[in-house]
Amino acid sequence: xxxxxxxxxxxxxxxxxxxxxxxxxxxxxxxxxxxxxxxxxxxxxxxxxxxxxxxxxxxxxxxxxxxxxxxxxxxxxxxxxxxxxxxxxxxxxxxxxxxxxxxxxxxxxxxxxxxxxxxxxxxxxxxxxxxxxxxxxxxxxxxxxxxxxxxxxxxxxxxxxxxxxxxxxxxxxxxxxxxxxxxxxxxxxxxxxxxxxxxxxxxxxxxxxxxxxxxxxxxxxxxxxxxxxxxxxxxxx
Amino acid sequence: xxxxxxxxxxxxxxxxxxxxxxxxxxxxxxxxxxxxxxxxxxxxxxxxxxxxxxxxxxxxxxxxxxxxxxxxxxxxxxxxxxxxxxxxxxxxxxxxxxxxxxxxxxxxxxxxxxxxxxxxxxxxxxxxxxxxxxxxxxxxxxxxxxxxxxxxxxxxxxxxxxxxxxxxxxxxxxxxxxxxxxxxxxxxxxxxxxxxxxxxxxxxxxxxxxxxxxxxxxxxxxxxxxxxxxxxxxxxxxxxxxxxxxxxxxxxxxxxxxxxxxxxxxxxxxxxxxxxxxxxxxxxxxxxxxxxxxxxxxxxxxxxxxxxxxxxxxxxxxxxxxxxxxxxxxxxxxxxxxxxxxxxxxxxxxxxxxxxxxxxxxxxxxxxxxxxxxxxxxxxxxxxxxxxxxxxxxxxxxxxxxxxxxxxxxxxxxxxxxxxxxxxxxxxxxxxxxxxxxxxxxxxxxxxxxxxxxxxxxxxxxxxxxxxxxxxxxxxxxxxxxxxxxxxxxxxxxxxxxxxxxxxxxxxxxxxxxxxxxxxxxxxxxxxxxxxxxxxxxxxxxxxxxxxxxxxxxxxxxxxxxxxxxxxxxxxxxxxxxxxxxxxxxxxxxxxxxxxxxxxxxxxxxxxxxxxxxxxxxxxxxxxxxxxxxxxxxxxxxxxxxxxxx
Numbered sequence: 001x002x003x004x005x006x007x008x009x010x011x012x013x014x015x016x017x018x019x020x021x022x023x024x025x026x027x028x029x030x031x032x033x034x035x036x037x038x039x040x041x042x043x044x045x046x047x048x049x050x051x052x053x054x055x056x057x058x059x060x061x062x063x064x065x066x067x068x069x070x071x072x073x074x075x076x077x078x079x080x081x082x083x084x085x086x087x088x089x090x091x092x093x094x095x096x097x098x099x100x101x102x103x104x105x106x107x108x109x110x111x112x113x114x115x116x117x118x119x120x121x122x123x124x125x126x127x128x129x130x131x132x133x134x135x136x137x138x139x140x141x142x143x144x145x146x147x148x149x150x151x152x153x154x155x156x157x158x159x160x161x162x163x164x165x166x167x168x169x170x171x172x173x174x175x176x177x178x179x180x181x182x183x184x185x186x187x188x189x190x191x192x193x194x195x196x197x198x199x200x201x202x203x204x205x206x207x208x209x210x211x212x213x214x215x216x217x218x219x220x221x222x223x224x225x226x227x228x229x230x231x232x233x234x235x236x237x
Numbered sequence: 238x239x240x241x242x243x244x245x246x247x248x249x250x251x252x253x254x255x256x257x258x259x260x261x262x263x264x265x266x267x268x269x270x271x272x273x274x275x276x277x278x279x280x281x282x283x284x285x286x287x288x289x290x291x292x293x294x295x296x297x298x299x300x301x302x303x304x305x306x307x308x309x310x311x312x313x314x315x316x317x318x319x320x321x322x323x324x325x326x327x328x329x330x331x332x333x334x335x336x337x338x339x340x341x342x343x344x345x346x347x348x349x350x351x352x353x354x355x356x357x358x359x360x361x362x363x364x365x366x367x368x369x370x371x372x373x374x375x376x377x378x379x380x381x382x383x384x385x386x387x388x389x390x391x392x393x394x395x396x397x398x399x400x401x402x403x404x405x406x407x408x409x410x411x412x413x414x415x416x417x418x419x420x421x422x423x424x425x426x427x428x429x430x431x432x433x434x435x436x437x438x439x440x441x442x443x444x445x446x447x448x449x450x451x452x453x454x455x456x457x458x459x460x461x462x463x464x465x466x467x468x469x470x471x472x473x474x475x476x477x478x479x480x481x482x483x484x485x486x487x488x489x490x491x492x493x494x495x496x497x498x499x500x501x502x503x504x505x506x507x508x509x510x511x512x513x514x515x516x517x518x519x520x521x522x523x524x525x526x527x528x529x530x531x532x533x534x535x536x537x538x539x540x541x542x543x544x545x546x547x548x549x550x551x552x553x554x555x556x557x558x559x560x561x562x563x564x565x566x567x568x569x570x571x572x573x574x575x576x577x578x579x580x581x582x583x584x585x586x587x588x589x590x591x592x593x594x595x596x597x598x599x600x601x602x603x604x605x606x607x608x609x610x611x612x613x614x615x616x617x618x619x620x621x622x623x624x625x626x627x628x629x630x631x632x633x634x635x636x637x638x639x640x641x642x643x644x645x646x647x648x649x650x651x652x653x654x655x656x657x658x659x660x661x662x663x664x665x666x667x668x669x670x671x672x673x674x675x676x677x678x679x680x681x682x683x684x685x686x687x688x689x690x691x692x693x694x695x696x697x698x699x700x701x702x703x704x705x706x707x708x709x710x711x712x713x714x715x716x717x718x719x720x721x722x723x724x725x726x727x728x729x730x731x732x733x734x735x736x737x738x739x740x741x742x743x744x745x746x747x748x749x750x751x752x753x754x755x756x757x758x759x760x761x762x763x764x765x766x767x768x769x770x771x772x773x774x775x776x777x778x779x780x781x782x783x784x785x786x787x788x789x790x791x792x793x794x795x796x797x798x799x800x801x802x803x804x805x806x807x808x809x810x811x812x813x814x815x816x817x818x819x820x821x822x823x824x825x826x827x828x829x830x831x832x833x834x835x836x837x838x839x840x841x842x843x844x845x846x847x848x849x850x851x852x853x854x855x856x857x858x859x860x861x862x863x864x865x866x867x868x869x870x871x872x873x874x875x876x877x878x879x880x881x882x883x
Contacts (some may be wrong), residue, residue, distance in 0.1 A: 098858060118873075118876075122876070145861065145865045148857075148858070149862040149865065150860045157857075177547065226402050
């Protein structure tokens, strides 16, 4: 098969996989599974710029560096950190999400439909890589935000943030925006630091409070309204 | 100009030095008083020198500051010093024994308030003006909140702070848009609202009757005598166009606000029980009279009747100066009464004329004068506005006739009501028999607190006799403010000056005659041994102070007549028996604007804010959700409604 034809089909396939990961993320309750899904998303994100290159000429070093860094960080290091945090905090399931799994799937599907509808109207620059790029990236962003809003465990929220970030990267790659090495590295560092801090925080919190449900951490908020009786500090201590 | 710089520096340094005295209150008071007095005296000399042409207008650049002293700023500085000097003198006695350890702070805020007021009149760039304006507001806020131990004081200070900030909220856009030269009429209206909050235009006046009773008396004197005038200074300094339409709009707005303010203010003053609250409402009334004067002035200029314009402007300026001298004396007198009787409720005083005769004399003089009654200086400004209104009536232009007629009616009514209000204040506080033990035990204040009242009276007399001399400046200013290049020095100015001079001569004659008659009476009485008897007892065998008319009772017919407007709330508590052993009645008159506009307004926003506050639940999920929804809404909105233009 001609390489050009191969990549023409390969790119939509990558975006389709990204979309599938979003849907799976919405319904998985096991944290380890979620982490693996996000890791796989990281792999796809890393591959997209390489797939766009068409391989008719040897690629830039920059491109390779970014791809390798992306994969190393988002597919290997961060999932590893997440998994370690998960084990040290002794949680393996998101048991009581604020929105049920069936509803979550429906919401993600609805956001996908919205994205496809919305991106058809969006005045995008002409040379976008694939017709799937914008809607799928948008769906991934919305899915990430939805995970942050609807899940209780801090780890799941970090996963949501990673998904969100993957969506943004996919959007940039899909629109063939040239960030430059420094910007890419800055974004990667940002995500890495977030996960790192989250890992430490979750570890400490779980040691102090025996749980990492962020919805019960509202005692420190300055609003002490109606729900003073059920705040987290008293929780399981 | 250099004199003004010395004034500012003295105020700044004196204020800075005072708090360093720590617990040594008398040292702090001495430092504050000395520097303040010197500063005000030098400033007064500088302003007068500029007004009388001894020194030319000047601009000084100091660092990033650019200060300009011209005749308008000098004119508006006069009230600061005229009200400031007696207030500074009075403050030492007023504070003695009531501000242990905090006297230094009082002087810091007080002198800086005065300094900020001077700075406001000198600033010419918008940023500098706003900084000075806000400093004036903040420093005086600290003074209003000075007796913060009382809950009502804090409430009043809170309202004052709110008014200051609301004023700034309107002034900043007014300056930005006005400075850019766009949004002409909108900027004008925003400026009118912003400055109107300081002046106390109707609806915007609610802070005055709250803040003035709460503030220490010298502070009320300065705020009422000098600070609220600066709102008019701001309005006159606004870069409005001097074309016919703008002058008409400005004139009509000021006239209507002035008429309602004057009438409503004095009406509510009549109904008050608190002496300083009464005086505060009277300030609303006097600012209304100023508004009438400026409004008529702008209208006259808009319709090409320069005589009306000059007369009305001169009346407003003159009334401003008179009000500064008289109202500060009245507030200081009220402060003396407060220190002697420990209350401001007029129904708990009485008989103070025998106990504090000198304070009574000063209060009597200022009250008569401020009611606009002939022999004294308070009459002059109103007289000029009356003349302007009559001229407008006969000008032969329908619009001017329509402006002049309500002015005459309302001014006449306001004059009558002002007399009622001050007769009430005088009789309830000073005449009759004391109604409480505190009033019976009252003693005359020491000389240090009487001197400022005397100085206030002296200022009033100087104003009375210098009014004809001031006419040319007023005429020039009126011409400059309305953009008319007409020379008035031949026609209008001498005519008005001669009227004022005749009134002044009449006053002199009247005062001299009264003085001689009093002297004769004293001499005649000295021959017969004078007997002091109780106040006439109306034929009752056993008169008590409880049979006296209280102030509230005295004005009851007026209050009942205007009940639709005032909405007095009467609370009667009485045993339901044939011969009730216990009975009491109290009449409260809540501010109309507060009751009908601001309370519902703030109530509504309070409830709305409570509902919104529920969003601040402490749940991270909810916060993120709200942000996501807002972003999505913006995206869709921007895409479907704004993107169409491309």
